[in-house]
Amino acid sequence: MVEIGDKVLGYATDPGIRNRGASGGMVTAILAAALERGLVDSVIVLRHINEYEAVPVITDDVDEVLASAGSMHTVPVNLAKYAAGRKVAMPGKPCDVRAVFEQAKRNEIDIDNTFIIGLNCGGTMHPVLTREMLVRMYEIDPEDVVGEKIDKGKLFFRTKDGEEKAIPIDDLEDAGYGRRESCRYCDVKIPVNADLACGNWGVIGELAGNATFCEVMNGKGVRLLENAIESGYVQIEPAGEQSIAIREKVNSAMLSLGEKWSARVFTEIPEEQRINYYMEQFADCIDCGACKEACPVCTCDEDSKCTMYHSLADDYKMSMYHMVRLLHLSDSCIGCGQCSDVCPVDIPVTSIFRRFADPAQKKHNYKAGMTLERPPFLEVMLK
């Protein structure tokens, strides 16, 4: 029936789910089916609070899963840590999936029991900045917004009186809004390491806007999709040549845009100025430890090496906490941007960490979080 490597277009059979979901409600339907038929014990979804806020919940209630339909571009939470120790299904952006793999390498997550529906991701937005952007750029009250979507390089916001306003994302980003910085230069847009890679790229013709393009990546993906079809939640049809080509085209366009951003963000700092740059940036640190708490690849508990050396009283020129973390993450940083998001003093933590992780990972010809085959280098096992 379904085989590994299949590329299909699918949508939820239930019209309610189909309308509420972002593109045909397929992901919601697959998650609901997995839960209903006992493929998993629980599902991780985002419970909507408002347009800018949602909380991750681990639920065994099918209604809760169905209620979570619809995309949230302004909730850049990483779900990986919630999957630990459970038999779950979860939706995931490429960075969620990569974080799950990094957790699995450190024996926190059993990958065979974790079903991941990957979502194509061009980027997410910071909720606080989005509200600011709505006031400044769109000139609409953030509270009036009832929906958002990203289409053809433009960001649309719909207000409750039914008006729609769009501004090209490039313009927003030049003004410092739009996607989070780490998303702009992200280099994984299609989650090829997930079990199913879903997204609306490549959905054309009359299905556009209410079907999902889905690629089956592995055996768990087959089980997820077959289960959803058998239970009558999802209907699929094979994707045409044209769909596949368009999806590829969107992907490569996004990736080349990402490369441009990467060159823009990571301007070379002359070697003699580097140490001063880092010392200045980390001098602002208030030792709150939020970047470690939010980090989805960190598997250390509370008493970890980095936090042991948190001290505001030392006279060190650079924070020992950050030095330990910089080394520790140089083999595992996935560049998800969580640390920059939570930093209360706006240190560009993610881009600093990428500056260290990129050369180290390139040197070992390694990309963190893509497969289970390469071990974490700093915990290398010798046989």
Place this chain on the structure above:
Amino acid sequence: MADNREWEPKIVAFCCNWCSYGGADTAGMGRFQQPSSLRVIRVMCSGRIDPLHVFNAFLEGADAVLVTGCHIGDCHYVNGNYKTQVRHQFLEEMVKEMGLEPERLHLNWISASEGEKFANFVRDVTEQIKKIGPSPLKPEGVN
């Protein structure tokens, strides 16, 4: 202190109990001339040296850090120095990215009989550090 004495760098060397510490001993017994810039810290195995010991040495005012251990294959604990080697690759990369001169961090394998090698190594590093001056991470008020 305003004096005309030449600035003497501070070099911290982590030496493993079984090889390089013995090497340092041999260097002394063989009366090989060594600069007085060295502070030796004995550890049981080079695999014990956590990168954070190295950072701490720098932040406490070391101008250079030497990590030394047994030759590959000779480790008293079978594979401790392989682990040191893996860590060093990442540490090296990090020191480079941070903008610290690569001369400030060295990894070297020295056996207990290689006293002369140890002395030469320390002398070389001291010369290099004298050329590039004090470490930018040295805290205020530390010489």
